[in-house]
Amino acid sequence: MYDRRMRQKTRNSARPTQKDIAAAAGVSQAAVSMVLNKSETPSVPAATRDRILKVAGELAYQPSHPARTLRSARTMTLACIVPDITNPFYPGLVRGLQTTAAPAGYDVLIYDTDGALDGERRAIGWLQQGRADGVVGTFFHLRAPDLAVVARNRVPIVRLEGQGKSRGALPIDSVFIDNAQAAAKMTRLLIGRGHRRIAMIMGEFGPGKQRALGYETVMREAGLATEYVTDTTYSEEAGARAMQLLLASDRQRPTAVFGANDMLAIGAMQAARSAGLAIPKDIAIVGFDDIPTAKLLGLTTVRQPEFELGALAARTLIERLQPGGLKPPGRSLELKFEIVERSSV
Secondary structure, eight states: OOOHHHHHHHHTSSSOOHHHHHHHHTSOHHHHHHHHTTOOOTTSOHHHHHHHHHHHHHTTOOOOHHHHHHHHSOOOEEEEEESOTTSTHHHHHHHHHHHHHGGGTOEEEEEEOTTOHHHHHHHHHHHHTTOOSEEEEOOSSOOHHHHHHHHTTTOOEEEEESSOOOOOSSSEEEEEOOHHHHHHHHHHHHHHTTOOOEEEEEESSTTHHHHHHHHHHHHHHTTOOOOEEEESSOSHHHHHHHHHHHHHSSSOOOSEEEESSHHHHHHHHHHHHHTTOOTTTTOEEEEEEOOHHHHHHTOEEEEOOHHHHHHHHHHHHHHHHSTTOOOSSOOEEEOOOEEEOOTTO
16 A cells, blocks of 8 residues: 555656655655556566556656666657648548557657658658657658658658558558549549540649549540549649639539549639539549548548558567567568548449
8 A cells, every 4th residue: 555645745846757656656766667667567566557557647656758868868759641631531540550569668759841852852851850759740741761761760760651561671560541442433423424525633742642643544445535634732722723724724624523622623613613613513522531521512522541541650669669669671561541432432
């Protein structure tokens, strides 16, 4: 039975220490250190371990990250590099990463590259300064050889990809859904609804290439012509501009439009309605990602498991960071997508 007077005393102090927890729980400081630092603790009985954790929670104990860094040469931080934090897809990814990282003692820092090559290069420079122990990243421009300078410093990297990647010699893993297959399945859905003039709107970089591949493959198999409008970003504004170009074209207006992400598709919906078109009676519109707004607007889309992608990335990094954990080569880990049909088709 631990000393309740000691517990009250430490509650009144500025910041409880492991020594305070040991005194309150009636155990050695070494036992507290082993349990709180998540070391293997076969010599600490389960009941003692539970008591230590209970006392630590009651005292609102917070580990000292500088102290842990000095002991382990680690920052206890994972970096999440994204191209646009305002895109509603990425907060779900970050939440999955953070929810998995926190119980293992890791904080998460977010670095927004704005989807630009210079931004990605600055992120790599930032990582070379030893700011994080591991990295989850969406890179539109940099490839595995560009990331090698970080990986060779024993900083594992997990990339969010649009397709499976070959195994490499460095600790660079990939998590992905098959973007080409997802886009192909969505295109087949539109053709199955009777559409023959289907246009695709996409961004200049990023996931659009694989999604366009799936769309183009199915259109050609069906003997149908493809039509693209490409903008510099994946924003609602870009989607609206693309739809306006399609409607102003001398070519026959498409009966369906496939946005390479939901934000493009939502912008296209807004422009179509502003032009007096009814969705889906006059034109069907579909997207990719299944961001929260997609459900509110009735947008048919490809659902990516963004939370699960973030959680899987975090688990992979943590496994590589553990003593005796995963060794190179890198792995390519696939999750499943889903077509979500709503009222826009």
